[in-house]
């Protein structure tokens with residue numbers, strides 16, 4: 067651990083799992099351990115949604131190219147997946163950035179078999195053919211609901227907290243920049259149920275896709291953040307042997 071990890075070449079890593087399982091939390095820890103960026107399709111979509119408040123290069127680009135439809139953002143609010151074409155375009159644009167050369171963590175993508183097929187094709191035709199490895203986190207549904215309803219995040223630095231499980235030092239503000247924490251609009255019990263339904267119907271087959279390719283590991287997400295990070299790093303290092 068530690069020193070040896072920065073020499074490791076991670077390549078593309080997919081972080082999969084149900085809503086609230088800890089993908090964002092773990093992606094940030096992996097980013098620090100391996101020095102590769104987190105690419106979260108959910109975060110990019112929220113950036114697009116908030117383009118009135120903060121300028122967004124990616125939102126401008128997708129709007130100019132006619133690829134962004136208001137319908138997608140209302141689907142997101144309702145807990146349904148947005149169109150494959152939109153997220154595939156978002157990911158393609160992000161993967162062009164130079165910080166992805168040593169690898170990257172895709173957080174919450176691919177979420178459908180169409181997206182998985184698109185990614186397989188995209189990677190086969192670009193880069194040096196470095197295959198993806200997929201890690202799926204698992205947590206029981208009762209715990210997921212607690213994680214979702216208690217989540218708060220910093221709109222500036224994006225750090226993630228939980229009022230029940232991982233509270234900030236001072237009640238309602240970020241430990242690092244003292245910004246007032248926000249709650250996501252889709253973190254209600256009703257929308258969570260819809261997100262779980264989308265996960266079971268559309269994303270569960272994606273796990274089987276990578277399992278069948280033999281580049282898949284399942285990690286128990288119901289442990290401390292640090293212990294889960296260790297399990298993910300070990301699983302990916304093992305898959306890359």
Ligand code: AP5
Pocket residue numbers: 083084085086087088089090091092107108109111141142143145146147148149150153173174175176177178181213214216217218226227228229231232261287288289290291294
């Ligand atoms: P997205 O933003 O990806 O949401 P999600 O998949 O529902 O996952 P979350 O972000 O809610 O959870 P997480 O796993 O990141 O958990 P976190 O680390 O925050 O997607 C949102 C929407 O965008 C979708 O519904 C869809 O509409 C659209 N979308 C996105 N990608 C798409 C795609 N590819 N295709 C189509 N549509 C797409 O942790 C949760 C909480 O738990 C936090 O409070 C945290 O502090 C706490 N916690 C984490 N780990 C631990 C731990 N070990 N112990 C205790 N607490 C913990």
Ligand code: MG
Pocket residue numbers: 089090091106108
């Ligand atoms: Mg997330």
